[in-house]
Ligand SMILES: Cc1cc2nc3c(=O)[nH]c(=O)nc-3n(C[C@H](O)[C@H](O)[C@H](O)COP(=O)(O)OP(=O)(O)OC[C@H]3O[C@@H](n4cnc5c(N)ncnc54)[C@H](O)[C@@H]3O)c2cc1C
């Protein structure tokens with residue numbers, strides 16, 4: 001193969017802020033977020049798409065950042081767990097995770113919250129089955145899921161009470 | 164992972180020009196959900212990756228009088244969100260839904276699902292597709308084969324084909340279009356898959372410099388009852404143990420034509436021809452559906468640790484048939 005592997009420039013928006021970086025094209029988005037931009041809220045569990053701990057939103061779509069080569073986010077808008085709160089005001093889903101005991105060790109929590117935020121954007125008032133399928137790509141080894149599902153229900157009640 | 168170069172062509176011609184005619188040198192990158200894992204584990208180590216994501220003609224689902232054309236870059240979620248596919252081809256929608264992670268459905272593409280490599284743990288650990296030791300003995304027959312093939316497993320291949328879309332698409336008589344150095348051609352999707360007979364062969368007939376461009380389902384099948392039934396250990400983030408996809412043409416209550424395809428039981432999506440033939444003239448009910456299920460696995464030869472899959476496959480056929488006549492699943 002003739003081509004030498006060279007770094008390239010990637011520009012994208014992360015949590016509303018524009019970022020530019022020289023990197024190897026196939027660096028995983030997960031590593032770039034954590035190591036280059038110090039956004040360590042995004043976690044690595046399996047590194048193979050099996051756990052959802054690394055979930056982020058790319059242009060509003062939920063994806064596993066461990067499977068995304070950074071070059072594929074050129075021009076994209078990325079939201080990580082650090083971008084979910086509005087300044088100091090936590091998102092309804094974050095508050096509900098705290099009050100419902102939806103987080104224990106916390107490794108799955110950032111991904112779980114992004115999956116829940118994404119679910120509520122698509123389906124504002126999900127039933128139990130929709131909550132289960134919406135979070136099916138996220139594994140939790142601690143909570144047994146019940147309190148996580150309860151947190152999602154509580155978050156919709158809060159958002160609806162406000163609306 | 165090794166370092167390698169990355170190309171991002173916007174036409175098929177350009178993309179094919181960037182692909183090597185030798186296996187292993189280059190690889191096509193679509194959603195990356197399979198390829199990145201293979202590379203991370205050094206099962207694939209291409210020197211150049213050719214992303215096809217910017218090739219516009221590979222996107223979208225369109226219908227014309229011939230058929231429903233599904234571009235290779237259609238994501239599993241787009242397939243699931245398509246109303247006409249959900250209404251007319253529940254067999255396919257249900258198979259897409261079975262990949263139960265929103266994240267994977269948003270990234271994984273139809274082309275990638277059909278071309279993904281087997282999940283056989285010996286293959287994924289670097290023992291090759293045929294999973295043999297240095298003396299050429301099968302690690303599968305002597306080892307842990309609980310998820311391996313029960314049909315089409317006379318050797319040397321024992322893996323099961325991982326795609327859950329493929330059995331549904333084959334039941335729906337889909338064709339696959341392929342673009343290569345000589346231009347485009349198409350074939351029945353069932354002929355796209357092959358059981359490798361030697362270490363030089365792969366699980367599909369695709370050459371290294373060819374790209375799957377789209378899948379076409381014949382239009383006249385709209386309205387024919389069809390369904391998929393999957394048996395999985397859990398509800399999420401796992402692989403099916405056995406699946407069945409069925410398509411029926413009914414005349415009154417009786418079956419005029421049937422197509423039964425099993426998934427995750429053989430190195431290829433498994434055409435259960437004798438079950439399809441047996442169904443002709445039958446009315447679908449508990450008894451006939453169960454009988455067709457038994458017919459579908461009559462030739463099964465389980466390995467030391469996967470006898471349980473024979474029953475599962477037979478039950479999957481029964482439930483898929485019942486679901487098809489009850490309006491899809
Ligand atoms: C935890 C987990 C569970 C899963 N469960 C299931 C399941 O139950 N059923 C199921 O079917 N799948 C399942 N998958 C697999 C997933 O559906 C596939 O990985 C995905 O569909 C592949 O699409 P992709 O676009 O990401 O492919 P990529 O990873 O980009 O590519 C996969 C392979 O196909 C080749 N390729 C891709 N597109 C083309 C093309 N157009 N032409 C030629 N070659 C091409 C690539 O070179 C590569 O070798 C699962 C995956 C994970 C991680």
Ligand code: FES
Pocket residue numbers: 043044045046047048049050051052053054055064065066067
């Ligand atoms: S770390 Fe990405 S899915 Fe587990």
Ligand code: FES
Pocket residue numbers: 102103104105106107108109139140141142143
């Ligand atoms: S809280 Fe520990 S993995 Fe979910």
